[in-house]
Amino acid sequence: MQIVDSRAALQRLSDEExxxxxxxxxxPTMGALHEGHLSLVREARARADRVxxxxxxxxxxFDEAQDFEGYxxxxxxxxxxxxxxxxxxxxxxxxxxxxxxxxxxxxxxxRLTEPLCGASRPGHFRGVTTVVSKLFLAAKPHxxxxxxxxxxxxxxxxxxxxxxxxxxxVVGAPxxxxxxxxxxxxxxxxxxxxxxxxxxVLVRALDAAEAAVASGERSHEAILxxxxxxxxxxxxxxxxxxxxxxxxxxxxxxxxxxxPTLLALxxxxxxxxxxxxxxxxxxxxxxxxxx
Amino acid sequence: MQIVDSRAALQRLSDEExxxxxxxxxxPTMGALHEGHLSLVREARARADRVxxxxxxxxxxFDEAQDFEGYxxxxxxxxxxxxxxxxxxxxxxxxxxxxxxxxxxxxxxxRLTEPLCGASRPGHFRGVTTVVSKLFLAAKPHxxxxxxxxxxxxxxxxxxxxxxxxxxxVVGAPxxxxxxxxxxxxxxxxxxxxxxxxxxVLVRALDAAEAAVASGERSHEAILxxxxxxxxxxxxxxxxxxxxxxxxxxxxxxxxxxxPTLLALxxxxxxxxxxxxxxxxxxxxxxxxxx
Numbered sequence: 312m313q314i315v316d317s318r319a320a321l322q323r324l325s326d327e328e329x330x331x332x333x334x335x336x337x338x339p340t341m342g343a344l345h346e347g348h349l350s351l352v353r354e355a356r357a358r359a360d361r362v363x364x365x366x367x368x369x370x371x372x373f374d375e376a377q378d379f380e381g382y383x384x385x386x387x388x389x390x391x392x393x394x395x396x397x398x399x400x401x402x403x404x405x406x407x408x409x410x411x412x413x414x415x416x417x418x419x420x421x422r423l424t425e426p427l428c429g430a431s432r433p434g435h436f437r438g439v440t441t442v443v444s445k446l447f448l449a450a451k452p453h454x455x456x457x458x459x460x461x462x463x464x465x466x467x468x469x470x471x472x473x474x475x476x477x478x479x480x481v482v483g484a485p486x487x488x489x490x491x492x493x494x495x496x497x498x499x500x501x502x503x504x505x506x507x508x509x510x511x512v513l514v515r516a517l518d519a520a521e522a523a524v525a526s527g528e529r530s531h532e533a534i535l536x537x538x539x540x541x542x543x544x545x546x547x548x549x550x551x552x553x554x555x556x557x558x559x560x561x562x563x564x565x566x567x568x569x570x571p572t573l574l575a576l577x578x579x580x581x582x583x584x585x586x587x588x589x590x591x592x593x594x595x596x597x598x599x600x601x602x
Numbered sequence: 603m604q605i606v607d608s609r610a611a612l613q614r615l616s617d618e619e620x621x622x623x624x625x626x627x628x629x630p631t632m633g634a635l636h637e638g639h640l641s642l643v644r645e646a647r648a649r650a651d652r653v654x655x656x657x658x659x660x661x662x663x664f665d666e667a668q669d670f671e672g673y674x675x676x677x678x679x680x681x682x683x684x685x686x687x688x689x690x691x692x693x694x695x696x697x698x699x700x701x702x703x704x705x706x707x708x709x710x711x712x713r714l715t716e717p718l719c720g721a722s723r724p725g726h727f728r729g730v731t732t733v734v735s736k737l738f739l740a741a742k743p744h745x746x747x748x749x750x751x752x753x754x755x756x757x758x759x760x761x762x763x764x765x766x767x768x769x770x771x772v773v774g775a776p777x778x779x780x781x782x783x784x785x786x787x788x789x790x791x792x793x794x795x796x797x798x799x800x801x802x803v804l805v806r807a808l809d810a811a812e813a814a815v816a817s818g819e820r821s822h823e824a825i826l827x828x829x830x831x832x833x834x835x836x837x838x839x840x841x842x843x844x845x846x847x848x849x850x851x852x853x854x855x856x857x858x859x860x861x862p863t864l865l866a867l868x869x870x871x872x873x874x875x876x877x878x879x880x881x882x883x884x885x886x887x888x889x890x891x892x893x
């Protein structure tokens with residue numbers, strides 16, 4: 312496994328591999344790799360000859376300095392996980408390479424970035440689209456794989472890649488879950504014991520919504536009431552948002568479920584009463600289908 | 603000469619040429635090609651094995667609909683000029699390909715885009731950086747050539763390419779001039795007869811500033827007074843701006859000329875009293891050196 316920390320070296324390697332006719336897949340990550348990331352690596356492997364992983368904790372996509380500083384980092388463990396997963400190249404850029412002195416350039420996606428996490432986390436998606444553009448330009452992959460857990464991020468990156476004409480196929484991969492249903496996330500390790508136990512409330516709320524739809528419910532308001540009622544059962548959970556939106560444009564859907572509709576959830580947990588764990592915001596989603 | 607109107611086809615062609623080890627140069631234009639553009643083609647030829655020209659009148663960089671509609675267009679003549687100049691590929695994208703339905707993505711450069719033409723033409727540089735990003739991603743060239751007449755544009759594109767990490771060398775080429783000194787511009791043909799005669803006031807103002815510096819003048823205010831006095835001699839010229847700035851950051855320089863300093867000018871002309879010609883804004887610049 313090759314570890315590359317310079318953009319210029321990565322671009323030369325990409326040129327060489329592409330000239331040899333090899334298909335390159337990139338999996339952009341912020342490290343703290345878990346089984347969810349490794350499933351993205353497997354998806355990438357199925358679609359390409361070479362799998363490249365980037366590891367970069369991107370400061371500009373954190374809306375709270377505290378979240379950035381507390382974000383779990385363990386590069387040695389990450390590299391070991393990549394090696395074990397058969398990754399070919401790991402790109403480990405420095406903050407100075409990604410944001411050189413005087414950096415003034417941003418990639419912005421309008422509209423799709425305004426609701427949901429965009430409303431809760433001002434500037435977050437601007438950081439995401441800017442850093443993903445830089446990673447695409449550094450690795451020049453044929454395909455890039457992102458998790459569907461961050462559904463809005465995936466929709467925003469797809470739109471960005473289409474609009475700017477990146478020669479990169481953007482692929483979404485299904486969310487991996489703990490045995491109790493909690494979506495895998497690097498932030499899960501920061502939950503206190505009580506918060507961790509109650510964090511399954513997100514997937515239970517999604518299940519409740521799906522069950523309601525299966526039993527014939529079509530009213531958005533009724534579906535969201537079921538979701539809110541479920542969240543309310545977890546005393547440590549604070550609902551940030553629960554919304555039904557078009558899965559592609561992320562526009563608010565009409566009041567009745569007719570076509571596949573995204574149910575997106577964000578829930579905040581505070582540290583446990585005994586002081587263990589931190590403030591953690593979890594997201595999850597499901598596309599609801601009226602059959 | 604190959605004419606390509608699809609981004610996907612251009613990207614495949616770029617991949618093939620790059621895989622063969624050929625060096626590609628792109629000259630982005632809005633058509634209405636004149637000798638200035640052809641000098642960019644020669645510069646490109648000297649730096650690459652293949653010269654590609656894009657022709658696209660980019661709607662998003664016009665701050666006035668009137669200017670966009672009135673912008674000279676003559677694709678047949680442009681293609682003939684490219685053929686005669688030995689251009690290898692012309693990329694002629696449609697507006698729909700460059701701005702697909704629902705397009706929501708912008709590339710923004712902060713700070714450098716605020717003064718000078720950025721102040722006079724709100725949104726102009728956002729349009730430029732967005733379309734140049736799309737052209738770079740479509741052609742995937744090794745090098746791209748831009749004219750130094752649009753000095754701020756060149757500085758902004760350099761910054762963008764550096765910040766995002768485009769694998770493209772951005773090259774500036776010197777301004778070509780008519781025999782009377784007027785900088786070549788596609789907009790010159792829209793000047794009325796009187797306005798055209800007086801349009802040499804820009805280069806005369808630059809010359810006056812240079813002469814003042816050569817004779818020992820170092821005060822910014824004194825240099826700019828000379829410029830304004832020169833412009834005032836042309837009754838049909840209205841000064842838009844005359845400023846001294848750092849050539850790289852475009853920040854306002856200190857009050858005394860010490861290092862190479864950009865003198866940037868923009869002057870507006872109205873239609874001639876007989877109604878001939880249109881409203882035209884001309885720009886020119888020179889880097890002043892205190893020797």
